Amino acid sequence: MSLEGCQAEACAIQNCLLRNDYDESKCRTVVQELYRCCQRFYEQQGTAARSRCCPLPHVLRDKMRQDK
Structure with missing residues (x-):
């Protein structure tokens, strides 16, 4: 984790949403x-x-x- 505070993980969510036509259910793990x-x-x-x-x-x- 950088001092930017989880920027890579936040970008992974955006990438996941783009790859999956914004189907949030397919990006639950990255969230x-x-x-x-x-x-x-x-x-x-x-x-x-x-x-x-x-x-x-x-x-x-x-x-x-x-999420539990």
Whole structure:
């Protein structure tokens, strides 16, 4: 993970959506990868850190709960 905060994972989502005619159900795995990356980002940088690729910490927690 770079200091850019999960940019590669966010780009992977865009690429997946493009390859799959924007069928989000086919990109679930790459979305989960982004969430895991963002979780590590906040663990390492603290919850006050910001990344343009990651949802805010409280939104991330909700998203990860929904994906279980």
